[in-house]
Amino acid sequence: MNAPPAEGSRLQEDAAYAMAFQAALLLAVDPRGLAGAVLRAPADGRRDEWLEAFRELMPQGAPWRRVPLGISDNRLLGGLDLATSLGTGRPIAQNGLLAESDGGVVVLPMAERVEGQTIARIAAVLDRGALQVAREGVSFAQATSFTVIALDEGANEEEQVAEALSDRIAFHVNFQPFGLKHRPPVLPGRADIHAARQLLAQVTMAAELPQAFCRAALALGIQSLRAPVLALRCARAAAALAGRVEVSREDAALAAQLVLAPRARQAPEAPAEEQAPPPEQQQQENAEAGQDQDQDQEQPSLEDLVLAAAQASLPAGLLAGLGAAARQMARQAASSGRSGMMRRSAQRGRPIGARPAAWRAGLRLALVETLRVAAPWQEYRRREKPHHAAMVHIRREDVRIRRYKQNSETTTIFLVDASGSAALHRLAEAKGAVELLLADCYVRRDRVAVIAFRGRGAEVLLEPTHSLVRAKRSLAALPGGGGTPLSAGIAAGYAMAEASRKRGQTPVIVALTDGRANVSRDGMGGRATAESEALDVARLFKASGIAALLIDTAPRPQPFSRDLATAMGARYVPMPFANAARMSAAVRNAARAPMAGH
Amino acid sequence: MDGALTSFRPANRPVQEGQVSRRVTPRSRAGTSGGAVAPAMRNAYPFSAIVGQEEMKRALMIAAVDASIGGVLVFGDRGTGKSTAVRSLAALLPEMAVVAGCSFACDPAAPSSSCAQCANLPKGRKPEKRMVPVPVVDLPLGTTEDRLAGALDIERALAQGVKAFEPGLLAAAHRGFLYIDEVNLLEDHLVDLLLDVAASGENVVEREGISLRHPARFVLIGSGNPEEGELRPQLLDRFGLSVEVTTPTDLASRVEVVCRRDRFDRDAAAFTMQWAAEEARTRETILAGRKRLNSVTLPLGTIEQAASLCMALGTDGLRGELTLVRAARALAALEGDLEVSTQHLRRVAPSALRHRLRRNPLDETVATTRVEKTLIDVFGP
Numbered sequence: 001m002n003a004p005p006a007e008g009s010r011l012q013e014d015a016a017y018a019m020a021f022q023a024a025l026l027l028a029v030d031p032r033g034l035a036g037a038v039l040r041a042p043a044d045g046r047r048d049e050w051l052e053a054f055r056e057l058m059p060q061g062a063p064w065r066r067v068p069l070g071i072s073d074n075r076l077l078g079g080l081d082l083a084t085s086l087g088t089g090r091p092i093a094q095n096g097l098l099a100e101s102d103g104g105v106v107v108l109p110m111a112e113r114v115e116g117q118t119i120a121r122i123a124a125v126l127d128r129g130a131l132q133v134a135r136e137g138v139s140f141a142q143a144t145s146f147t148v149i150a151l152d153e154g155a156n157e158e159e160q161v162a163e164a165l166s167d168r169i170a171f172h173v174n175f176q177p178f179g180l181k182h183r184p185p186v187l188p189g190r191a192d193i194h195a196a197r198q199l200l201a202q203v204t205m206a207a208e209l210p211q212a213f214c215r216a217a218l219a220l221g222i223q224s225l226r227a228p229v230l231a232l233r234c235a236r237a238a239a240a241l242a243g244r245v246e247v248s249r250e251d252a253a254l255a256a257q258l259v260l261a262p263r264a265r266q267a268p269e270a271p272a273e274e275q276a277p278p279p280e281q282q283q284q285e286n287a288e289a290g291q292d293q294d295q296d297q298e299q300p301s302l303e304d305l306v307l308a309a310a311q312a313s314l315p316a317g318l319l320a321g322l323g324a325a326a327r328q329m330a331r332q333a334a335s336s337g338r339s340g341m342m343r344r345s346a347q348r349g350r351p352i353g354a355r356p357a358a359w360r361a362g363l364r365l366a367l368v369e370t371l372r373v374a375a376p377w378q379e380y381r382r383r384e385k386p387h388h389a390a391m392v393h394i395r396r397e398d399v400r401i402r403r404y405k406q407n408s409e410t411t412t413i414f415l416v417d418a419s420g421s422a423a424l425h426r427l428a429e430a431k432g433a434v435e436l437l438l439a440d441c442y443v444r445r446d447r448v449a450v451i452a453f454r455g456r457g458a459e460v461l462l463e464p465t466h467s468l469v470r471a472k473r474s475l476a477a478l479p480g481g482g483g484t485p486l487s488a489g490i491a492a493g494y495a496m497a498e499a500s501r502k503r504g505q506t507p508v509i510v511a512l513t514d515g516r517a518n519v520s521r522d523g524m525g526g527r528a529t530a531e532s533e534a535l536d537v538a539r540l541f542k543a544s545g546i547a548a549l550l551i552d553t554a555p556r557p558q559p560f561s562r563d564l565a566t567a568m569g570a571r572y573v574p575m576p577f578a579n580a581a582r583m584s585a586a587v588r589n590a591a592r593a594p595m596a597g598h
Numbered sequence: 599m600d601g602a603l604t605s606f607r608p609a610n611r612p613v614q615e616g617q618v619s620r621r622v623t624p625r626s627r628a629g630t631s632g633g634a635v636a637p638a639m640r641n642a643y644p645f646s647a648i649v650g651q652e653e654m655k656r657a658l659m660i661a662a663v664d665a666s667i668g669g670v671l672v673f674g675d676r677g678t679g680k681s682t683a684v685r686s687l688a689a690l691l692p693e694m695a696v697v698a699g700c701s702f703a704c705d706p707a708a709p710s711s712s713c714a715q716c717a718n719l720p721k722g723r724k725p726e727k728r729m730v731p732v733p734v735v736d737l738p739l740g741t742t743e744d745r746l747a748g749a750l751d752i753e754r755a756l757a758q759g760v761k762a763f764e765p766g767l768l769a770a771a772h773r774g775f776l777y778i779d780e781v782n783l784l785e786d787h788l789v790d791l792l793l794d795v796a797a798s799g800e801n802v803v804e805r806e807g808i809s810l811r812h813p814a815r816f817v818l819i820g821s822g823n824p825e826e827g828e829l830r831p832q833l834l835d836r837f838g839l840s841v842e843v844t845t846p847t848d849l850a851s852r853v854e855v856v857c858r859r860d861r862f863d864r865d866a867a868a869f870t871m872q873w874a875a876e877e878a879r880t881r882e883t884i885l886a887g888r889k890r891l892n893s894v895t896l897p898l899g900t901i902e903q904a905a906s907l908c909m910a911l912g913t914d915g916l917r918g919e920l921t922l923v924r925a926a927r928a929l930a931a932l933e934g935d936l937e938v939s940t941q942h943l944r945r946v947a948p949s950a951l952r953h954r955l956r957r958n959p960l961d962e963t964v965a966t967t968r969v970e971k972t973l974i975d976v977f978g979p
Contacts, residue, residue, distance in 0.1 A: 214856055371752060467828065
């Protein structure tokens with residue numbers, strides 16, 4: 001949420017800021033159970049006080065490790081300790097970062113861009129509480145548990161920490177509404193936290209508490225079952241912190257605010273009626289909840305309290321921020337972020353084995369494989385050259401080079417003209433052709449995205465995804481009609497292509513249109529303006545060198561479409577009768593020859 | 599370049615005694631738990647204590663009864679207990695007999711499918727037996743190919759100049775289960791290796807001067823979230839059964855899941871004890887099912903029904919029918935029935951067939967619905 005500071009008073013903001021520190025306290029009391037915190041803030045110092053405070057609360061000397069983006073498996077999980085192995089002549093393993101962080105904190109800067117693979121590994125260790133490693137010639141297992149602090153620096157809605165990780169983490173703290181001038185509250189010291197930790201195992205809770213949390217989670221549209229479990233743990237930690245052995249209603253309310261509210265996907269319905277149910281119903285609820293009759297004639301039941309607490313701290317503009325379900329699904333489907341660099345050299349990408357080659361600059365040695373090849377010869381070579389003190393004799397023919405999988409994944413972006421001029425039968429043909437192209441992309445394992453333009457502007461129907469089923473669904477629901485905002489469509493396509501390029505993918509645009517532009521960027525009609533605007537935007541394309549293909553679906557190809565294609569630097573394919581096989585072949589060729597253009 | 603160690607060793611020459619090693623590598627710095635042996639992991643959550651998810655539990659039990667069915671693919675939302683179920687299955691499996699001293703866990707009762715070493719024992723001599731637990735091997739994320747397939751034992755080669763083979767995870771999983779979490783994120787080259795081994799039942803190692811083959815038949819269990827990516831059709835086909843799991847939607851189930859999970863987190867030992875009786879019952883059921891499997895009859899009529907169902911659905915190849923029939927038989931064995939009936943077919947049909955329908959990846963209809971509709975068409979309501 002990028003809203004400016006709440007319009008409420010300064011006090012309200014201070015209260016919210018203090019609440020964030022409550023999360024730090026509770027996390028310090030139960031670092032393993034609560035798994036960590038996701039801090040959403042730009043990297044301008046807003047969250048630094050929180051981090052410092054948290055560090056002060058964790059035990060002295062607890063490990064505190066930062067995981068750099070693009071960390072290798074060897075460093076994260078562990079692997080062969082080359083120096084020691086060579087020194088002793090036996091394979092010795094070394095711990096990776098996760099094993100070193102046992103009992104401490106793992107910090108993930110730029111968490112929204114961490115690779116899916118790294119997220120999966122961290123999530124696996126969080127789940128099992130142990131690390132299992134089998135790589136590079138070594139195998140070992142180790143129990144390790146740590147707390148994850150994910151620093152989410154995402155700037156807009158689409159950039160979020162991968163759900164695989166955020167689902168397992170109890171606290172999602174948003175620092176964006178806060179300015180830089182808040183004073184952190186005074187916190188208890190390490191001794192108090194230590195006492196709370198000792199007390200934690202003895203804390204009991206009311207039997208209806210799980211039900212209250214589950215109901216509140218359902219009402220807030222939280223699908224995952226981890227959320228209520230984490231809320232329970234949070235409530236216990238709160239009780240322990242206050243020195244009590246029983247979870248109180250305030251603890252429950254606090255847990256709902258800290259754990260459930262940030263995950264809310266919808267506002268619960270009709271809160272007014274829930275707050276003041278008719279007396280019979282209230283009594284019945286109380287009887288079900290098993291609480292004292294006389295005490296609760298005035299107080300709301302535990303469930304209502306929990307729900308109300310969560311609701312009170314729902315982020316401002318929740319409904320507005322969430323928008324349509326389609327956008328939300330698209331966010332979940334979007335990749336959890338790449339390192340943002342294009343990977344083209346022989347030193348980048350995911351390692352997939354080794355091959356023999358002459359050693360030269362620019363190639364990476366596959367040490368373990370090289371050693372393996374050289375190993376059987378050692379005895380003989382030592383005998384041959386007894387005066388050589390080297391521990392390991394390596395010859396040129398032993399050398400193995402690491403092979404990398406080039407990250408040349410293609411994202412095919414379909415720009416579909418759904419306007420009235422491309423009407424009925426053309427749209428159906430276009431849809432059918434796109435579906436067959438999608439099937440082809442599935443075979444090639446590309447990502448696909450769909451942007452449609454009609455009426456006043458362009459709409460992203462589908463963010464880049466591997467999921468073909470979603471692609472098909474998004475197309476099926478597309479209605480036709482309205483003007484042709486061609487320039488808006490091309491601009492949207494360009495934006496998406498640039499975004500996917502930043503993620504290290506190769507974008508290819510496939511535009512299906514009849515070229516009859518008649519709506520310009522400001523939504524006004526007028527063929528001439530619309531056409532010239534479209535040409536301007538198209539030139540941006542050519543400048544960026546994105547591979548493009550323009551399929552002209554007009555029954556009689558007009559010269560403007562050809563001009564547009566030239567301006568875009570795109571291959572022009574007139575296809576009065578959309579033929580899927582030809583289209584498919586054309587797309588394949590377009591992807592292969594990025595700069596050719598025609 | 600000549601040397602004493604160069605002779606090309608054909609694949610079927612026996613690996614000599616002492617040339618296969620299996621160890622856990624010592625670490626350069628002792629971790630907080632120390633030791634080179636696997637430390638006590640958290641107690642596995644009891645299989646019987648999983649709330650709901652009947653189809654998944656049934657599919658896992660079927661896979662445990664009849665290994666030839668080909669494994670289970672569990673796809674579904676996050677936090678639905680997929681990995682929990684598979685890991686808890688390990689605790690339920692009975693022990694198995696292996697040839698004493700064999701590094702590849704060969705079956706003493708099936709000499710035709712043993713490794714080269716066991717095959718070369720003098721005829722007429724009964725191999726010594728040993729009981730070991732059925733292996734359930736987790737494929738750790740970040741595994742490299744050498745750990746999966748096995749490779750040259752560097753230590754012995756460097757130190758003693760002996761060429762010894764260090765078996766990998768495929769050898770460890772032989773006659774057991776290989777569990778792959780996040781199966782749709784598995785690297786392509788590992789997928790290729792797995793497909794190859796799963797198809798042939800043998801792991802052929804040709805690298806770094808080692809040339810060896812050993813039996814590797816295991817039940818492949820995969821779990822994942824379909825939102826993260828599609829599975830290759832070849833890999834999809836390898837799985838005998840597939841199950842879709844979703845988070846329960848009714849409040850009571852959700853509360854029960856949360857409560858049980860919470861109790862387990864607080865005191866795993868006590869929770870496991872509470873469920874010990876139920877677990878023992880489940881274990882007995884699986885064991886009895888295995889014993890009964892061969893005596894369950896399969897009437898011709900049932901085979902015909904299975905065939906007509908598969909034809910109506912348009913499944914590729916014959917593997918659909920084979921799996922369907924085998925799974926139905928395993929289900930009958932589990933439930934103590936003597937004959938495979940239409941009811942058994944109907945109950946396993948969705949798991950056996952829903953992932954084999956994917957002719958058109960863009961088909962709108964959910965696969966499960968198609969199977970169920972066709973079931974009604976073929977067999978009546």
